[in-house]
Amino acid sequence: VEADFVAWLQDQFRPTSLAPLGLMDDAAWIRDPRNASLIITTDMLCEGVHFEVDKTSWERIGRKSLAVNLSDLAAMAAEPQAAFLSLTWPHHYAEHDARRLVQGLLDLAREYNVILAGGDTNRWSGGVVINVTIFGHCSDRGPLTRTGAQVGDMILVTGPLGGSLLGHQFDFTPRVALASYLQREYELHAGMDISDGLSVDLDRLTRASRVGGCLQLDFIPITEAAQEMSRQTGHSALHHALSDGEDFELLLTAPPTEVDRMLGDDQVCQHVFPIGTIISGDGLWFATASGTRERLAIQGYLH
Ligand SMILES: [Mg+2]
Numbered sequence: 001v002e003a004d005f006v007a008w009l010q011d012q013f014r015p016t017s018l019a020p021l022g023l024m025d026d027a028a029w030i031r032d033p034r035n036a037s038l039i040i041t042t043d044m045l046c047e048g049v050h051f052e053v054d055k056t057s058w059e060r061i062g063r064k065s066l067a068v069n070l071s072d073l074a075a076m077a078a079e080p081q082a083a084f085l086s087l088t089w090p091h092h093y094a095e096h097d098a099r100r101l102v103q104g105l106l107d108l109a110r111e112y113n114v115i116l117a118g119g120d121t122n123r124w125s126g127g128v129v130i131n132v133t134i135f136g137h138c139s140d141r142g143p144l145t146r147t148g149a150q151v152g153d154m155i156l157v158t159g160p161l162g163g164s165l166l167g168h169q170f171d172f173t174p175r176v177a178l179a180s181y182l183q184r185e186y187e188l189h190a191g192m193d194i195s196d197g198l199s200v201d202l203d204r205l206t207r208a209s210r211v212g213g214c215l216q217l218d219f220i221p222i223t224e225a226a227q228e229m230s231r232q233t234g235h236s237a238l239h240h241a242l243s244d245g246e247d248f249e250l251l252l253t254a255p256p257t258e259v260d261r262m263l264g265d266d267q268v269c270q271h272v273f274p275i276g277t278i279i280s281g282d283g284l285w286f287a288t289a290s291g292t293r294e295r296l297a298i299q300g301y302l303h
Contacts, residue, residue, distance in 0.1 A: 021145060024208055026075035026192055029143050037137040039078035043068045047127030058097045060170040061130070062104030068195070069134040070112055070174035071248045075193040077144040077183035080112055080136040080176060085119035088129040101130070112176060144183055144252075149190035149209035153253035153278040156262075158271040161198055161249060162226025162241035169246040178271055179250060186262060190253045197245035197300025203284055205251060214285040214293055215276035243299040253278055 015022035021029050027041035045068070047053060051061050066083060073080045085105065089098050109116055114134070138144075158175050175193070182188055190209055194201045198220070206213045217238060226240040233240075254262075262272045279285070284296040 021143075024147070025143075025145050026072040027078065027143070029076070029138070029145075037078075037139070037142075038135060039073060039076050039138050039143055040133065040135040041069055041072040041076075042131060042133040043072065044129065044131045046129050053093075053128065056170060057104075058100035059104030059107070061128075062101035062106075063108045064170050065101075065130040065132045066105045066108050066114070066134070067172060067174050068248070069132045070108075070114070070176055071172070071193045071195070073134060073136045074174050074176040074179040075144070075191055075250060076138060077141075077179045077188070077191065078136040078138045079180055080114045080134055082115045082117040083109060083132055083134040084117055086121070086131040086133075087119070088122045088124055088126070090127060091123055091125055093128070101128075105132070112174070139180070139183060141183060144179070144188055144191040146190055146192050146205045146208035148188075149205060149211050149253040149278045150255075151211055151278055151280045152255065153189050154256050154259045154274045155202065155213055155215070155276040155278060156252045156254065156259065157194070157198070157221065157249050157273050157275055158252070159247070159249040159273070160221035160223040160226075160241070161194065161247045162237060162244050163223050163229040164225065164244055164246040164248075166225040166228060168223070168225060168248075172246075172248040174248065175250050175271075178268065182252070182262070182268060185265070186254060186258045188252055188254050188258075192251050194247040194249050194251050195245060197243040198247070198251070199242045199284060199296060199298045200245070200300030201251055203298050205253070206278070206282065206284065209253075209278070210282070212279045212281045212283050212285065213276055214279050214287055215296060216274075217286050219273065219275045221273045221275075239299075242296075245300050 010023045013023045027039045030038040222237050222241045226237040229240045230237040285293040
């Protein structure tokens, strides 16, 4: 039902000259000629859906509420500037804990030079609802989007994937500085962040660019946490890397010559993992040992 609702919403918000990207990307590009580089995004976290208060500290929940937004700006290669927090706080929780949540958010904001510029609060009898809206600016090159992947591009990820449930989902590093650097120094064609799982998100990127993707499965970097999950679930660690989600690494495409340069750049080479190629046609595939292609099953976490 939610996928249908989101598709319906996307139909209601057609791209305009003021907001030329529509609702397809990680953030909106507000292309007001007086402020040509404004990038804005918002994300909502709900108790019981995105976090459990008995399993995670309030500070980590607050940190995450900002970090997911920073990751969406990184996905667009935008530099964050100011955030707005709207918090709905239950009557049955102590106000002290709301302060701890906001402190977690503020500590991360300081690390990223983001100010908290406004917001709203409410109390009610339901669970905690945290909405953060953030804005920043893209470079003169404009934002990095999902639509620019070209046949022959390499597909990159910026770090190992999988097993985020074991802690990374709260402690990840939004790739803001890395994205800005890569977009400034290299020719990137398309980008997004991995929130719902590599296979689901790469499928979104290739659809938006009207191309296909072919992965070299043994090139996909896998976290130690994915190995641990594999021991718990019986699924392979690769399965977890492809489908767990909440990795918040970037998924990028760039020409092979640019990727070669990145791999020789001491500033970024440890964050550049080529995992496949953009191909003509559509859908996601993986290369087999015998040199053929097979369809990849798309699995991931859908909110
Ligand atoms: Mg995103």
